[in-house]
């Protein structure tokens with residue numbers, strides 16, 4: 244059995260790492276790791292391979308940045324010959340980034356069985372590129388591995404047969420459980436002069452929040468109120484760097500090392516993107532996390548840290564109904580009030596959703612290895628599909 248795993252962007256790495264690790268117990272399975280190169284900066288990619296102990300990719304497609312069409316097309320063009328050559332029993336894609344959709348399309352066109360981890364999530368907001376990627380990937384996948392019951396319900400409502408859906412839990416939490424002790428042991432908050440629960444962590448990179456200066460300006464009003472009371476640590480995603488500098492540059496401080504034994508004063512502290520362990524260690528001791536990320540809504544729920552999500556809707560509603568997440572949209576008053584409440588120790592408390600237990604990867608492997616019928620039976624794809632890559636006339 245051969246499984247081809249796809250990663251491309253930062254939030255993919257911590258989902259695939261536990262699956263590859265669980266597959267080490269199955270020497271009969273050959274895993275191939277394909278990195279599309281959607282993310283390529285050291286801080287967005289290699290730093291995660293190092294922290295998560297991921298093997299070097301077998302294939303690096305080096306596609307880089309571009310418009311959605313350019314990026315998707317470049318990934319498909321580079322991925323197709325690898326599929327044709329390797330003929331895996333499964334292509335496994337995770338999450339909702341452009342690499343997920345591009346490789347799902349290539350696999351479906353070549354009749355290669357496709358498994359999607361983190362299937363079924365819906366924000367019901369089609370202005371988000373990720374929502375398009377989720378809908379399209381799920382409609383193509385043979386095996387839909389979901390993190391929670393709400394995702395199953397979404398898929399059933401869309402008419403997906405129950406036999407294709409398996410609720411396996413949240414694989415990102417496997418990575419969190421495994422690496423939390425090492426992340427804590429780094430002692431980064433203390434080294435930065437940050438007392439436990441007395442600071443906020445901020446991330447912002449959604450196009451809807453950072454590409455429109457008016458909206459970013461509104462968010463900035465709320466952030467200033469929080470930063471007047473406590474240190475706010477903001478590792479800035481590369482795509483948001485210019486917009487953040489334009490709107491918040493004047494008041495932003497740089498996150499240098501703290502003076503020994505001195506508490507860091509309130510303020511907005513910007514930094515480059517942080518590696519996985521360092522960021523996890525910082526999040527685990529934060530008083531509140533302010534974010535528009537999807538994964539961070541889940542990680543804060545698992546850590547029991549209050550999360551204030553700067554979005555109108557979430558594709559991860561279980562983090563709101565069960566976890567520590569509160570949606571505040573981009574209203575500065577709501578943002579500041581929720582963050583300051585949490586920093587005062589009155590943040591939202593929550594519970595761990597079912598199956599977010601650090602054992603999702605073995606359940607995924609179990610499903611991949613289970614005997615199946617039809618296209619996902621693990622048989623090589625029909626030759627006609629691969630013949631389409633043969634030059635005409637040969």
Ligand code: UD1
Pocket residue numbers: 252253254281282283284287308309339340341342372373448480481482536537
């Ligand atoms: C992508 C995902 C998003 C995810 C995010 C996590 C899509 C549609 N979006 O968004 O769902 O939350 O990753 O980080 O797939 N850039 C760099 N260096 C890099 C990568 C990107 O400088 O290593 C800059 C480039 O200017 C690039 C821009 O970021 O044009 C956007 O990158 P892209 O991969 O298109 O999407 P993200 O915004 O990173």
